[in-house]
Structure formats: structure tokens, C-alpha cells
Amino acid sequence: MSNPVAGLAGKAKWLFTEIKTHWNTPAEGKYVPYKEYKDVVLAVGSNYTGSKVLEYVGFWATCYLIMYHYKLPYLTFSVIGILNMPLGYISALIWWLVCDNLGFMPKKTEKKIYLVYGLMMLFGISTILFDYSLLFNQASPFITYLNGLEGLSATACFKTFGTHFLYTGWVGARNIFWRKKLVPKYGRYKYSLYCDVVPKCIMVILVGWLPVYNIPDVATRVWVANLMFATYNVFGFANNMETCTKSISPNLQERILVRSYPVKLSHIFHSVLSIFLPAIIGALRHGWADINMYRFVIPITFIASAAFTMYFAGRIQERIPQPPVEKKAQIKFWDGMFGVLKNKYLLINTVVGLIDSLGNGMLPLATILYLFTFRLEGLPYSLIVALISFAGTPPDFLSPYFLKRFSYKQIMIFYQVTRGLGNLIIALAMWFTGENLMLCGTICVVVLFFMEMTKTVPTTAGHDMNVRIGDYQMYLSGERLESFAGVFGWFTGPITSFVGLIIPLLLLKYGYNSNMEVLFIDSARRNIIVIPILVDVIGFFLMTIPYLFWDYDSKKQNMVMEVLKRRAEVTEKQAKEEGIAASGGYLG
Amino acid sequence: MSKKNKENTAPATEEIHLDIPEDEIWTYQVPGLAAPHINKPYKNFTLKKIIFTLVILVAVSLSMYFSVRTVQRETFEYKQTETGYQLEKFSNTGYITELEINSVSEVVYDRENEDVTSNFEVVGDETKPVESIGPYALNCDGTVKVIKIGANVKEIDSKSFYSCWALERFEVDGNNPNYCDVDGVLYSKDMKTVINYPCNHDQYLREKYGYEAEQFRADATEQYIKDIQTYVVPSTVETLGETALAYTNIRVLYLPEGLKVCDKLSVFKLHEPKDAYGNTPSLDNIYSYKSAEPVTDTHFTDESALGEVYLSLPEGLEIIESDAFSYNQELQYLYIPASVKHIGHHAFWDCIYKQDGELKGVSVINAAADEEAFKAVEQGDQWRPQYDYLLFKKNVEVTYGAQRAE
Numbered sequence: 001m002s003n004p005v006a007g008l009a010g011k012a013k014w015l016f017t018e019i020k021t022h023w024n025t026p027a028e029g030k031y032v033p034y035k036e037y038k039d040v041v042l043a044v045g046s047n048y049t050g051s052k053v054l055e056y057v058g059f060w061a062t063c064y065l066i067m068y069h070y071k072l073p074y075l076t077f078s079v080i081g082i083l084n085m086p087l088g089y090i091s092a093l094i095w096w097l098v099c100d101n102l103g104f105m106p107k108k109t110e111k112k113i114y115l116v117y118g119l120m121m122l123f124g125i126s127t128i129l130f131d132y133s134l135l136f137n138q139a140s141p142f143i144t145y146l147n148g149l150e151g152l153s154a155t156a157c158f159k160t161f162g163t164h165f166l167y168t169g170w171v172g173a174r175n176i177f178w179r180k181k182l183v184p185k186y187g188r189y190k191y192s193l194y195c196d197v198v199p200k201c202i203m204v205i206l207v208g209w210l211p212v213y214n215i216p217d218v219a220t221r222v223w224v225a226n227l228m229f230a231t232y233n234v235f236g237f238a239n240n241m242e243t244c245t246k247s248i249s250p251n252l253q254e255r256i257l258v259r260s261y262p263v264k265l266s267h268i269f270h271s272v273l274s275i276f277l278p279a280i281i282g283a284l285r286h287g288w289a290d291i292n293m294y295r296f297v298i299p300i301t302f303i304a305s306a307a308f309t310m311y312f313a314g315r316i317q318e319r320i321p322q323p324p325v326e327k328k329a330q331i332k333f334w335d336g337m338f339g340v341l342k343n344k345y346l347l348i349n350t351v352v353g354l355i356d357s358l359g360n361g362m363l364p365l366a367t368i369l370y371l372f373t374f375r376l377e378g379l380p381y382s383l384i385v386a387l388i389s390f391a392g393t394p395p396d397f398l399s400p401y402f403l404k405r406f407s408y409k410q411i412m413i414f415y416q417v418t419r420g421l422g423n424l425i426i427a428l429a430m431w432f433t434g435e436n437l438m439l440c441g442t443i444c445v446v447v448l449f450f451m452e453m454t455k456t457v458p459t460t461a462g463h464d465m466n467v468r469i470g471d472y473q474m475y476l477s478g479e480r481l482e483s484f485a486g487v488f489g490w491f492t493g494p495i496t497s498f499v500g501l502i503i504p505l506l507l508l509k510y511g512y513n514s515n516m517e518v519l520f521i522d523s524a525r526r527n528i529i530v531i532p533i534l535v536d537v538i539g540f541f542l543m544t545i546p547y548l549f550w551d552y553d554s555k556k557q558n559m560v561m562e563v564l565k566r567r568a569e570v571t572e573k574q575a576k577e578e579g580i581a582a583s584g585g586y587l588g
Numbered sequence: 589m590s591k592k593n594k595e596n597t598a599p600a601t602e603e604i605h606l607d608i609p610e611d612e613i614w615t616y617q618v619p620g621l622a623a624p625h626i627n628k629p630y631k632n633f634t635l636k637k638i639i640f641t642l643v644i645l646v647a648v649s650l651s652m653y654f655s656v657r658t659v660q661r662e663t664f665e666y667k668q669t670e671t672g673y674q675l676e677k678f679s680n681t682g683y684i685t686e687l688e689i690n691s692v693s694e695v696v697y698d699r700e701n702e703d704v705t706s707n708f709e710v711v712g713d714e715t716k717p718v719e720s721i722g723p724y725a726l727n728c729d730g731t732v733k734v735i736k737i738g739a740n741v742k743e744i745d746s747k748s749f750y751s752c753w754a755l756e757r758f759e760v761d762g763n764n765p766n767y768c769d770v771d772g773v774l775y776s777k778d779m780k781t782v783i784n785y786p787c788n789h790d791q792y793l794r795e796k797y798g799y800e801a802e803q804f805r806a807d808a809t810e811q812y813i814k815d816i817q818t819y820v821v822p823s824t825v826e827t828l829g830e831t832a833l834a835y836t837n838i839r840v841l842y843l844p845e846g847l848k849v850c851d852k853l854s855v856f857k858l859h860e861p862k863d864a865y866g867n868t869p870s871l872d873n874i875y876s877y878k879s880a881e882p883v884t885d886t887h888f889t890d891e892s893a894l895g896e897v898y899l900s901l902p903e904g905l906e907i908i909e910s911d912a913f914s915y916n917q918e919l920q921y922l923y924i925p926a927s928v929k930h931i932g933h934h935a936f937w938d939c940i941y942k943q944d945g946e947l948k949g950v951s952v953i954n955a956a957a958d959e960e961a962f963k964a965v966e967q968g969d970q971w972r973p974q975y976d977y978l979l980f981k982k983n984v985e986v987t988y989g990a991q992r993a994e
Contacts, residue, residue, distance in 0.1 A: 144707075478627065509677075
């Protein structure tokens with residue numbers, strides 16, 4: 001029988017030699033040197049932390065800034081969503097075309113799109129400068145209807161409508177301009193960080209310091225806040241580096257390894273911050289309700305994270321086998337539409353998403369539990385959040401094992417069943433033991449802990465499934481068509497919006513509106529939380545069904561990757577023969 | 589593991605080599621997967637394109653229809669009951685400042701009048717009496733200033749008028765069998781329960797007592813505090829209803845000895861403007877009074893009019909429900925009489941804070957009962973305020989068997 005200590009020491013020695021040997025150059029059959037693993041930890045860590053900090057800032061009902069300072073009616077956000085909806089549908093078509101061609105379109109098409117975006121911006125600016133509602137009879141049914149919308153007036157409606165035009169035009173024009181300039185150099189996933197980071201930092205500061213929330217008239221406050229947040233949203237700072245790591249290697253095993261270890265390890269920065277940040281906020285006189293949180297704490301934290309992100313961003317590469325930009329497949333409108341419809345696995349995801357919409361409009365359970373049941377703030381809040389977040393870490397390190405041992409189908413079905421059971425127990429605990437805070441809270445926290453534990457492996461599997469879907473789409477259509485895939489949302493829209501009617505109406509009935517403090521009333525909190533959870537539980541069990549049809553295995557994926565590599569190889573060779581400057585390609 | 593599962597979990601590192609000729613790179617079909625369609629026009633797809641477009645148009649139209657339905661609210665929503673109607677929900681048109689609740693109503697517009705503030709009328713149907721007002725019927729309304737309650741209304745939920753920020757006063761029909769108002773505050777007819785002290789009642793009081801503008805906390809004169817920010821709860825009152833005084837700007841509160849119940853959130857988060865830009869907690873002191881004569885005037889003139897006055901919750905108080913006095917950081921002194929039998933969770937939550945290392949607010953709870961007797965009181969979780977201590981929170985101490993402050 002071999003000595004386990006000696007075996008362990010041998011493994012450690014092998015690992016050390018392996019890392020040392022392949023620190024700068026990857027091993028045979030692999031693509032990522034270990035030095036880049038280190039950079040992934042730092043780049044993803046800072047980017048993830050920054051993007052998480054931004055979750056405190058947004059134009060939505062549960063943002064503390066909106067909740068405690070702006071005090072906008074809950075339904076107003078739905079109204080604004082509807083005002084923006086028609087333009088959203090039209091602009092999406094242009095947006096998809098631009099994005100799925102990586103910004104590279106025929107000159108004539110590009111000029112036309114720029115013109116459309118320019119006109120949109122002009123119209124948007126004009127609505128902000130002038131009050132278009134005055135063009136209508138103030139006693140007409142149209143104007144009286146607009147005046148009756150929750151939190152808005154006819155004037156505010158027109159300005160909100162125009163703001164979306166300004167936003168769409170501005171974002172659209174920037175999208176073409178910066179993609180063309182930066183995608184060949186930085187790749188498709190992280191390019192936006194380079195053009196957005198500085199204005200984003202400025203906007204984060206302005207959101208905290210502009211005293212828009214002091215505008216007394218609610219309708220004026222709504223449209224000015226909408227304009228401010230629209231400008232804030234023009235500049236992104238998403239979790240781009242982590243997205244980049246999803247395509248860090250054409251080797252499936254290596255991809256999972258990167259996502260399971262360095263990426264997971266990188267989240268430690270956020271875990272540490274999520275202990276300190278609430279503790280710092282808790283030390284402010286009014287805790288979460290203190291405006292200094294938005295004036296100092298959030299901007300300082302975000303700017304520091306952004307600076308680190310930009311320092312390390314250049315060291316991470318995406319490695320999707322693809323032809324050079326000059327030789328890539330041109331995606332026309334119908335190519336995009338029919339291309340995504342051919343992808344059976346996108347359809348499975350769509351059906352899952354459709355069923356998941358049963359929970360649309362629900363309030364975040366954990367937040368309500370911590371803030372309104374336990375009244376947590378400061379370090380105790382941080383510790384409980386950290387404890388629950390940590391629950392997912394150990395299983396995640398075992399992700400490569402679970403992903404080898406079980407099929408994606410099994411993992412995702414297990415995931416949905418555990419979600420369903422966990423939420424059911426929480427609902428029962430809140431219903432029957434709601435006023436006994438300690439008992440109810442303890443049950444909920446224990447269940448949340450187990451749900452978090454059983455969540456991380458399926459999450460990794462889910463991410464990899466999505467990357468595989470993208471690879472398969474690239475095999476089918478010559479591009480990943482991540483944007484055109486949005487058309488599935490159009491098909492399911494009627495059902496999701498119908499279902500989305502239910503929970504907001506229930507919440508309103510039980511007292512939820514612009515004053516979230518209604519959640520301090522036990523009966524209101526119980527109804528507002530439990531009823532939507534029960535609706536959601538049904539969804540979790542139903543969501544197991546579509547996964548029964550998932551049959552995209554690793555063998556198929558490997559063959560798809562071979563096809564992609566061959567295409568990249570041949571097209572680059574052709575480009576060289578034709579004397580074309582080839583950029584942005586990757587052979588794999 | 590079944591054979592099928594083994595297939596699904598085939599090694600991700602499996603070596604595969606496909607021999608794809610250069611001219612087939614865009615058309616090569618992987619076995620078991622659909623064939624690629626790249627750089628080829630979609631010919632003979634006209635019918636499919638038409639069907640696709642139609643389906644999309646229908647789907648988008650339905651989405652928009654359902655979404656509009658989400659936000660479309662009738663101004664008045666009623667539920668028919670066995671004997672009449674219940675007002676379930678009122679959604680302001682944006683300009684209704686006076687609301688009468690007595691019969692089923694609707695808004696009728698005068699299309700000739702272009703003034704949006706006056707081009708409508710609320711018309712009631714006398715044949716359809718409104719007998720009850722449901723919970724959260726008016727919720728977070730920022731426009732209604734006056735609510736007139738008619739004679740038909742027999743039942744009002746304690747949370748019917750939750751956080752109506754602009755509400756200045758109630759007017760209750762004298763013939764109403766169950767409710768009445770005194771100087772704009774809503775009570776049960778027998779004056780035993782305070783149902784609702786309007787959030788913006790101070791505006792009404794300012795107009796009544798001739799103050800032109802609101803006085804900020806630090807600048808408020810003694811007379812202003814007496815006239816506008818002091819509320820004498822009538823001596824008949826036995827219950828402060830759920831959310832009864834929540835969010836008002838009362839600074840000094842006089843409770844009658846005879847009050848038995850402070851219901852949930854009854855004195856929750858009283859606050860006032862600190863300056864033009866922000867609010868600050870307002871409630872400074874809670875006094876109790878014992879008067880030989882009935883006290884019906886809620887306007888404070890002089891302590892002598894109230895008989896014996898002491899700084900404490902009233903003797904005889906039995907129930908302090910959850911969050912009854914929470915989020916009142918300016919409250920300086922708290923004395924719990926021996927009569928209290930139940931204290932709900934978070935009853936005095938956040939009535940303390942730390943500033944420059946010094947504790948401010950309720951830094952100690954004085955209880956009349958001794959420690960043994962106090963154990964008999966039903967105590968909800970975290971009923972005591974907590975303050976920052978090192979990196980955690982610490983409960984405020986209770987001084988048992990305490991003497992009331994003079």
C-alpha cells in the first residue's frame with residue numbers, strides 16, 4: 001500500500017514543476033500559460049468586484065438610492081419600460097445586425113445606420129428641451145391617460161420617451177465606432193472596458209452627488225432621474241473579463257479548469273469587499289439610507305476596482321478559433337434570424353427561461369430577509385452574506401469532477417429540483433413561523449446555505465452550456481449570433497409579459513409600492529414574499545422538463561471545435577494568399 | 589451510470605481529427621448535428637419569412653398589450669360585498685387632491701376645459717354605497733390632501749391610508765356610525781382608537797395657526813413646536829392603531845393614562861425636514877398625562893390643562909406591538925411602566941445612534957418592573973435598540989426597578 005503523504009508530496013512536486021515549466025508557454029494541447037492563470041485571478045477579481053459594486057447603483061425599485069432617497073413608485077418603472085418598449089423592438093434589430101457583425105458592415109449600410117442614430121439623438125435632445133405634451137389638447141383622453149400613469153405626467157412621459165431615443169442613438173453610434181476601432185485589438189468581449197471606463201467613473205460620482213432626489217414634484221423627479229441614469233447606462237462596466245475567460249481556450253477541459261480555479265479564486269476579492277463594504281456603510285449614521293454611501297463609499301470603491309481592472313485587462317486573451325475580421329462570414333438580417341432558429345439548444349434555453357419567468361417581478365428574498373426580517377447592517381450583515389456566499393466555494397472547486405462524473409442534463413435537473421424544494425421550505429417557514437424571527441430566520445438561512453452549496457456546480461455547467469451553444473452557433477452560421485438570439489425573447493414575450501402581470505399586481509395588493517418600509521409590517525412582508533415564491537416553486541419543477549432534451553455532448557462539441565479551427569486556418573491562409581491584412585483571427 | 593449518460597459525459601479532452609477539405613469548410617456537417625448554412629442566400633424562403641414576420645408582429649403586439657395592462661389602473665377599484673362595496677384601490681389621476689369615499693365613484697372629464705388641474709369631476713353613484721375601505725387602498729399617494737369619509741363607510745382597515753405623503757386631514761360625516769374626526773385626525777366613533785394621524789397634518793395646522801412656512805428642526809420656535817408638532821392624544825383613547833402616527837412630524841407626544849395598546853408601527857419613524865435637502869428624526873419626548881377631566885383638545889396649550897404629566901409611557905399600557913416606536917433616534921428618554929405585558933419585536937429598534945463616539949437617543953431603557961417581574965413580559969426578538977459596538981451591535985441595557993424621571 002502506498003504512503004498517502006508521499007503520494008501527496010509527489011503530486012505537489014509534480015504540480016510545482018508543471019507550473020514552473022509552463023509558466024510562460026502552455027503545455028502541448030493546451031492554450032493558456034500558468035502566468036495567465038495568475039492574471040485571470042487579478043483581472044477578473046478586480047473587474048468582478050467593480051461590477052458588483054455597481055449593483056448598488058441603478059434605476060430600479062430595490063436600489064437603496066431609489067428606495068431611500070428618490071422614493072419613486074414601484075409601478076413607475078414598469079410604465080417607463082412600456083414607454084421604451086416600441087423603440088426597443090425597432091432598435092434591437094439594428095443593434096443585433098451591428099453586434100453580430102462585430103461592427104464591420106458594408107460602408108453604405110454603416111452610413112445609413114449612423115444617420116438613423118443621429119436623428120434619434122436629435123429627437124431625444126429636442127424632447128428634453130421642449131415640452132411636446134403642450135402640442136396636444138390638455139383635456140384629451142390621451143393626455144389625461146398619461147397624467148394618470150403612476151409617478152408620471154404627460155410632460156414626464158414625453159421626456160422619458162425622448163430620453164430613450166437619445167440613449168438608443170448615443171449607445172448605437174458608440175457601439176459601431178468603438179467596435180470597429182477596438183475589437184480587432186482587444187477582442188469581442190473586453191473591448192468596451194477601454195472606451196467606457198473613464199466616463200463610467202465620472203457618472204458614478206455624479207449619480208451620488210447630483211441632488212436630483214430633492215426635486216419635490218415626483219413626475220419631474222422621475223424623468224430627470226431617468227435621464228441621469230440613461231446617461232449613466234450609456235457607459236458599461238460589466239463583468240467582461242469573466243466573460244472573456246469563457247472563451248479563454250478551445251480546449252474544453254482547460255476552459256473548465258480556468259473557470260473552476262483562477263476565476264473562482266478571483267471572486268475572493270469581492271468576498272472580502274462584501275465583508276468590509278457593508279461594515280463601512282453600517283458605520284454611517286443612517287446605514288443603508290445614508291446618502292454618503294453614494295457620495296463616497298461607492299465611488300471610491302468602484303474607481304479603485306476599475307483602475308486595477310484596466311491594469312490587468314490586457315493580459316487576458318480570448319481564444320475562439322475564428323477567421324480574421326476581413327474574411328469572416330457576413331451576417332445579413334435573415335442569416336441572423338434563421339440562423340438562431342436552427343439552434344435547437346437555444347430553443348431549450350428559451351423554454352427554460354420562459355418557465356423561469358413565473359418568478360418575474362419577485363423581490364429579492366435574501367435582501368428582504370436580511371434587511372427587513374433581521375434588520376442587519378454593518379459587519380453582521382457582511383458575515384451572513386459572506387457565510388452564504390462561501391457555501392458555494394468548496395463545491396465549485398470540485399466542478400471539474402462533477403462535470404466529468406455527471407451529464408449536464410442530470411446536473412441541471414438536480415439544480416431545478418433543489419431550487420424548488422429549498423424555496424418551498426422557505427415559503428412554509430415564513431408562513432408558519434413568520435413572527436418568530438429567530439426560528440424563521442434560522443430556517444431560511446440554513447436553506448439558503450444549502451441552496452448556495454448546490455448552486456455553483458450547475459452554474460458552472462450552465463455557463464459552459466452557453467459557451468457550447470455559442471460554439472455550435474458559430475459552426476451553424478459562421479458567427480456566434482449572441483445578439484440575434486434575442487429574437488427568442490420576442491416569441492416568448494407575450495407569455496412572459498402576461499405572467500409578469502401577476503406578481504406586481506399581487507405585490508401592490510399586499511401593500512408594496514414606493515415605500516419599501518411596508519415590509520416592516522409582518523403581514524405585508526409575509527404575503528409579499530411567500531405568494532410569489534410559491535408561484536416560482538412551480539416554475540422550478542417545470543423547468544426540469546426541457547433539459548430532458550439536451551443531447552449536446554463533449555464529442556459533438558470537440559468535433560464542432562475542429563470545424564471552427566479548420567475554418568480559421570483555411571481563411572487565414574486565403575487572406576495571406578490574397579495579400580489582405582488579416583486581423584482579429586485566432587487559429588486555435 | 590447508464591450507457592447513455594456515459595455517452596453524454598464523453599471525455600472533454602478526447603482527441604478528434606476531422607479531415608475537412610478546404611472547399612468544404614463552410615458546409616461540412618458534423619454527424620448528429622444540423623448542417624451549417626453560411627454565406628448562402630435564403631432562396632425560396634419567402635413563405636417562411638412571411639410567417640416569421642407575422643408571428644413576430646403578433647408576439648410583439650401581444651407583449652405590448654399585456655405590458656400596458658400591467659400599468660393600466662382604474663382610478664377607483666371596488667369589490668362587491670354582500671351588502672355594498674369595498675374600496676380596494678385608489679390610483680390618483682395625478683390631480684385629485686380631495687377624495688370623498690361614500691359611494692362607488694368615477695372620474696368624468698370636461699373635454700372643453702384644458703386646465704388639467706380642474707377639468708374633471710369625481711361623480712359618485714348613490715345607489716352603490718361603499719361600506720368598507722380595504723388595506724392599502726391608498727398607498728403612497730402623493731397628491732390627496734383631504735379625505736372625506738361619508739356616512740356609508742362602516743369599516744376602515746388600519747392600513748387603508750398607508751404613507752399618504754400629502755394627506756393633511758380627514759373629514760368624517762357626522763352621521764357615520766363608526767368613525768369621527770377631531771381636527772382632521774381620524775378616530776373610531778367612541779374615540780377609543782386613533783386610526784390615522786395624516787402624514788402631512790402639520791401643513792393643515794400651519795394654515796390653521798397662521799404659519800406661512802415650515803420651520804426646520806433647529807430653527808423651530810417653542811410656539812411652533814407647541815402648535816404644530818405637539819399632539820395630545822385624547823384621554824378616551826385606549827389604542828394607537830396600526831401605523832396610526834407613522835411618518836408624521838410630531839416632536840412631542842402626550843399619551844393618556846388609559847392607553848392600553850400601541851399597535852404595530854403606531855409611532856414609527858416620525859421625521860421632519862432638517863433643512864431644504866433632507867429629513868431627520870423628529871420625536872423628542874413622550875409624555876403621559878392623568879387628568880380628572882376628559883381631554884378632547886388635541887392642541888397643546890399648557891401642561892396644567894392635562895393634569896398630572898410625567899415623562900414616560902403611560903401607566904396602564906399593556907401592549908407595545910412590533911416596531912411601535914422604532915426609528916425615532918431623537919427620543920431621549922424611555923420608561924416602561926410595570927403594567928406592560930407584551931413588547932413586540934423591534935419595538936424600539938434604531939432609537940439610538942453613535943456620533944463622535946457618543947451614544948445619542950435611548951441609551952438606556954428604564955423599566956419599572958424588577959428583573960424577575962420583567963421576565964414575565966412577552967418579549968419579541970430584538971425589541972431593544974442596538975448600537976455599534978466594536979464591529980458588531982450591542983443591546984441597550986435595561987435598568988430594572990427604575991424610578992421614573994421627574
